[in-house]
Amino acid sequence: MTTHVLDTAQGCGAAGMRVDLRRGGEVLASVTLDAGGRGELLETLEAGGYELLFHAGDYQGAGFFDIIPIRFYVAEPEVHYHVPLILSPFGYSTYRGG
Numbered sequence: 001m002t003t004h005v006l007d008t009a010q011g012c013g014a015a016g017m018r019v020d021l022r023r024g025g026e027v028l029a030s031v032t033l034d035a036g037g038r039g040e041l042l043e044t045l046e047a048g049g050y051e052l053l054f055h056a057g058d059y060q061g062a063g064f065f066d067i068i069p070i071r072f073y074v075a076e077p078e079v080h081y082h083v084p085l086i087l088s089p090f091g092y093s094t095y096r097g098g
Helices: 056-060
Strands: 002-007 018-023 026-032 038-040 048-054 068-074 085-088 091-094
Touching: 026 038, 068 085
Parallel strands: 002 085
Antiparallel strands: 002 038, 018 026, 018 048, 048 068, 085 091
């Protein structure tokens, strides 16, 4: 399970942003993104629902977003899951990466 945050306002990865991976209200892993805005949360996942929490407010300072939750379902635990976030000061998007 990996992630990558692109900060479109700065034109680079969101270095230093904290991202948590939760399941059933329990934090399974937490990572601070590296200089390129990338992070690995867990090597393997089990089938079921998960939530990524991107701590955008701590990263951006006095911005519009605080914590951005992305909920997703793992149907094939043997497959690598990569969930990127594209962030701007007033919007974001996500997709299932490879």
